[in-house]
Amino acid sequence: MTLPDKTIAIRHAIAKIGDGASVMIGGFGVPGTPFCLIKELVRQGPKNLTIIKNDANETGMGVDWLLEAGQVAKLITSHIGLNGRAIKMMNEGEIKVEFSPQGILAERIRVAGAGTMGFVTDIGMGTDLARGKTEITIGGKTGLLEPALQADFALVHAAKSDSFGNLVYAATARNFNPLIAMAADFTIAEVETILPVGHIPPDAVHTPGPFVDHVVALPSLPEVYGVVKR
Amino acid sequence: MELLNAKERMLRRAAQEIEVGMIVNLGIGLPTQVTNYLPDGFAVCLHSENGIAGVGYLAANGLADRNLIDAGGAYVTPVKGAAYFDSAVSFAIVRSGRLDLTMLGAFQVSAKGDLANWMIPGFFTPGAGGAIELAQKARKVAVITTHTDKKGCPKIVQDCTLPLTAAACVSRIYTDLAVIDVAPDGLHLIEIAKGVDVDDIINKTGTRLHLPNGEIPTF
Numbered sequence: 001m002t003l004p005d006k007t008i009a010i011r012h013a014i015a016k017i018g019d020g021a022s023v024m025i026g027g028f029g030v031p032g033t034p035f036c037l038i039k040e041l042v043r044q045g046p047k048n049l050t051i052i053k054n055d056a057n058e059t060g061m062g063v064d065w066l067l068e069a070g071q072v073a074k075l076i077t078s079h080i081g082l083n084g085r086a087i088k089m090m091n092e093g094e095i096k097v098e099f100s101p102q103g104i105l106a107e108r109i110r111v112a113g114a115g116t117m118g119f120v121t122d123i124g125m126g127t128d129l130a131r132g133k134t135e136i137t138i139g140g141k142t143g144l145l146e147p148a149l150q151a152d153f154a155l156v157h158a159a160k161s162d163s164f165g166n167l168v169y170a171a172t173a174r175n176f177n178p179l180i181a182m183a184a185d186f187t188i189a190e191v192e193t194i195l196p197v198g199h200i201p202p203d204a205v206h207t208p209g210p211f212v213d214h215v216v217a218l219p220s221l222p223e224v225y226g227v228v229k230r
Numbered sequence: 231m232e233l234l235n236a237k238e239r240m241l242r243r244a245a246q247e248i249e250v251g252m253i254v255n256l257g258i259g260l261p262t263q264v265t266n267y268l269p270d271g272f273a274v275c276l277h278s279e280n281g282i283a284g285v286g287y288l289a290a291n292g293l294a295d296r297n298l299i300d301a302g303g304a305y306v307t308p309v310k311g312a313a314y315f316d317s318a319v320s321f322a323i324v325r326s327g328r329l330d331l332t333m334l335g336a337f338q339v340s341a342k343g344d345l346a347n348w349m350i351p352g353f354f355t356p357g358a359g360g361a362i363e364l365a366q367k368a369r370k371v372a373v374i375t376t377h378t379d380k381k382g383c384p385k386i387v388q389d390c391t392l393p394l395t396a397a398a399c400v401s402r403i404y405t406d407l408a409v410i411d412v413a414p415d416g417l418h419l420i421e422i423a424k425g426v427d428v429d430d431i432i433n434k435t436g437t438r439l440h441l442p443n444g445e446i447p448t449f
Contacts, residue, residue, distance in 0.1 A: 028280040028281075028299075028301075028317070029280075029299055029303050030296070030299070031280075031296065031297045031298070031299055032297075054317070077357060078357050078358065078359050078360070079356055079357040079358070079359035080356055080357055081356030081357065081359075082303070087355065087356065090355075091355075097357075099357040099358065101358050101359075101360065101361075101362040101363055102279060102317065102321065102358070102359050102360040102363070103279070103317070103318070103320070103321020103322075103324060103325060103360060103363045104321075104363070105317075106316070106317035106318040106320075106321055107318055107321065109318075110318040121325070122366075123325065123362060123363055123366055123367075124362060124366075126394075126396075126397045127362070127393065127394050127395070127396065127397070128393050128394075129358075129362065159297070170297040171282075171295060171297040171298040171308075171314050172278075172280050172281050172282060172297060172298055172299055172300075172314060173297040174281055174314055174315065174316050175280055175281055175316060175317050176316070176317050177316070178316045179316055179317060179318055225296060226296050227294045227296050227305060228303075
């Protein structure tokens with residue numbers, strides 16, 4: 001037997017994303033953000049997207065390209081402080097923004113990927129964040145119900161993969177990538193180095209291939225992936 | 231000869247909060263600068279919520295790894311034995327009580343130890359990031375902040391007027407003027423910065439401070 005080959009051209013992978021889709025995007029700041037997949041999403045131009053990402057990158061980068069192109073209807077995130085355009089669009093009502101505490105956002109995505117419907121936590125109890133959430137008592141402790149967060153698509157950046165989509169991330173470029181890879185109906189991974197199957201030791205795989213639908217090779221890394229000069 | 235300015239003395243004093251063997255998360259801004267005051271080889275594990283246990287010093291110019299930042303976006307180095315993990319694991323470390331200490335910045339801290347540090351309605355609404363879980367779940371929460379804001383208004387207040395990050399979470403406050411403990415009966419002034427007048431501290435604090443008996447130690 002041999003494992004299926006999931007490599008595909010970037011334009012075909014992104015062409016599946018239509019108007020109104022929900023799209024999870026990996027990355028915490030620059031590391032792990034799939035800039036090439038985002039750029040192709042801007043080129044193809046589907047509108048009215050719900051974007052789910054830890055942050056909104058910085059002005060002029062990544063998610064900001066989608067905001068600038070007017071493709072985003074809603075952003076589900078934990079922090080957008082480095083993107084002035086995102087804050088302005090939120091304040092002027094051009095996009096809806098839903099905030100979750102960072103670890104709650106991660107866990108909502110994780111439980112969706114695990115095939116469960118939500119979890120109960122005391123995070124945010126007694127603050128404004130608890131408003132509108134359902135309280136549940138388990139074993140005498142009361143917490144808030146946090147629903148699983150699932151999406152139509154996940155756009156992932158990995159350092160290495162094989163042609164089956166076994167993914168390996170580098171350092172802090174891991175962040176939300178393995179979580180979103182599990183939580184979407186359709187997962188597209190852009191990969192810096194694609195190896196033949198068998199060249200990633202089974203113990204070294206971070207995201208197993210069954211979670212990945214398409215693997216897109218990055219022929220070279222544009223400058224946006226580099227160290228940010230401040 | 232005393233060469234450190236008030237901010238440096240505050241950070242050096244705050245660094246003494248970190249004990250050998252601890253797992254510690256240092257918040258963005260002043261708290262991350264505390265690492266500059268830890269002795270070489272000090273046995274501590276620094277956690278950063280974007281997915282590192284074992285954060286080391288900042289990367290030297292030209293030696294930054296494009297894939298290795300801390301939660302504040304600074305390029306860092308790993309210490310020997312560091313581990314990387316995803317964001318769900320990172321916050322599992324936080325919520326399950328594995329952090330012995332977090333040191334955070336503040337807009338306001340109340341007499342009860344309530345912390346407001348993530349939003350100023352109408353002016354600053356970036357989202358909370360990881361602050362809520364850190365403030366609510368670290369075993370000890372210390373705040374490092376200037377004693378007053380840019381307009382000279384007290385940041386240590388009777389009740390926070392800004393939305394809370396977490397209630398009754400702070401147990402110690404380090405400022406450029408003082409070290410203050412949060413106790414059930416209110417705030418206790420335990421140390422003052424060298425050359426600072428106690429009355430000045432009282433005037434710049436928006437709630438009652440309990441004073442120690444006798445001379446107040448300086449830092």
